Amino acid sequence: MPSNPKPKPKPRYKKSFQAPKGMRDILPEEQIYWDKIEQTIKNLADAYGFKLINTPILEDSELFIKGTGIYTDIVEKEMYSLRTKGGDKLSLRPEFTPAIIRAYLENGLSSLPHPVKLYSIGPIFRYERPQKGRYRQSYQANFEIIGEKDPILDAQLIQLSFSINNALGLKNLITQINSIGCTKCRPIYKKAIMSFYRKRKKELCSNCQKRYQQNPLRLLDCKEKKCVQIAEQAPPIIDYLCEDCHNHFKNVLEYLDELEIPYILNSHLVRGLDYYNKTVFEIWPEDEERRQIALAGGGRYDKLVKLLGGKDTPAVGFAIGLDRAVNQMKEKGVKVPLKSRPLIFLAQLGDLGKKKSLKLFEDLRKAGLKTISSLSQNTITSQLKIANRLQVRFTLILGQKEALDKTIIIKDMLSGSQEIIPLEKVIDRLKKKLKHKT
Ligand code: AMP
Secondary structure (H helix, E strand, C coil): CCCCCCCCCCCCCCCCCCCCCCCCCCCCHHHHHHHHHHHHHHHHHHHHCEEEECCCEEEEHHHHHHCCCCCCCCHHHCCCEEECCCEEEEEEECCHHHHHHHHHHHCCHCCCCCCCEEEEEEEECCCCCCCECCCEEEEEEEEEECCCCCCHHHHHHHHHHHHHHHCCCCCEEEEEEEECCCCCCCHHHHHHHHHHHHCCCHHHHHHHHHHHCEEEHHHCCCCCCCHHHHHHHCCCHHHHHHHHHHHHHHHHHHHHHHHHHCEECCCCCCCCCCEEEEEEEEECCCCCCCCCCCEEEEEEECCCCHHHHCCCCEEEEEEEEEHHHHHHHHCCCCCCCCCCCCCEEEEECCCHHHHHHHHHHHHHHHHHCCEEECCCCCCCCHHHHHHHHCCCCEEEEHHHHHHCCCCEEEEEEECCEEEEEEHHHHHHHHHHHCCCCC
């Protein structure tokens, strides 16, 4: 008797795949915005004296736990962490700063003349609730000035973030700024804040109930309605700043006045990360609702280099969110010039024509004549259709006969006229026709 056939195992693969939740593809048609942003950032970074540094996307998880802070949202909830086959615990970088400081210390950049000014462009990963303008893989340009405590640099970084946004066509921005004090004055403020919240603890959201013990400053920037209302009554930190922090903050604001950079004091701005001290700021579009995220944010972090094993070294930095910049450019209708389109289409026909067109394409490219071709198309009608759609100025036709005769047809796509010329003359002829300088 035949035995019962075994049930077929269910296929373990999905029928179709999608990008992971909160992550997305950036398609070719969007790249003009990203190119423009990258170019603008590179030009301005250079103009302000920053040097590019690239660090790995994966870092030792401990770096962020120690650097960003154990009780921050990033470390508590948002890191993508993994264990390698060798047993190392790594995390996809959720932000740049600790990684840049690690690289600065590891590569002996601390022996360079200070301040050391570094910038990076790349993805960051945060396991956040995805929504418009908030992704789990997003992109930042990050700037750090290491080794200088002068408040003038805080102001110049804010200026740089304005310069970048303005060069991208994003105007009407406002800086939200605050000082969160230092290791001397912040503990006093923390006590004041805890005593303010003690009586109101029960009214707080469950997140804030935890924050009360672990990170009381974060109580001030909770977005829950009931917590916002309570925070309105909280004592402002600037009333508690020590003399040094007070003077530092006053100077930053004076420099901003000098630069005519608009700002508002936001005593609830504390930023989510442990390492900040003194100045913290965010750059917002003026008409933006609070529920959205800022265009850029940063601040001073004078204790991080020491915390990560270096000498006591003050530093200040910021990151600009590139996804947000692209979204803003689109929303505000910023026009980005298209890249120059090709003026020449190379059509081929027959085996020999097809073969010869490969080499001709290379010669045209090397001569600086931007050419497009459709080497796998085999009919002239389909190729001319493409040439028409691309609105090229000239189409070259290299058929079997022309390949044998070592000639080529140049078709003027405006007038429809065409001429046959020796193949070796085609580059000169096209250059003349396009008034190309040789
Ligand atoms: P932060 O590192 O949190 O100070 O963020 C700096 C900037 O990066 C923000 O102002 C945003 O523009 C951008 N940003 C941060 N997180 C995200 C995210 N999840 N999705 C998109 N942009 C982000």
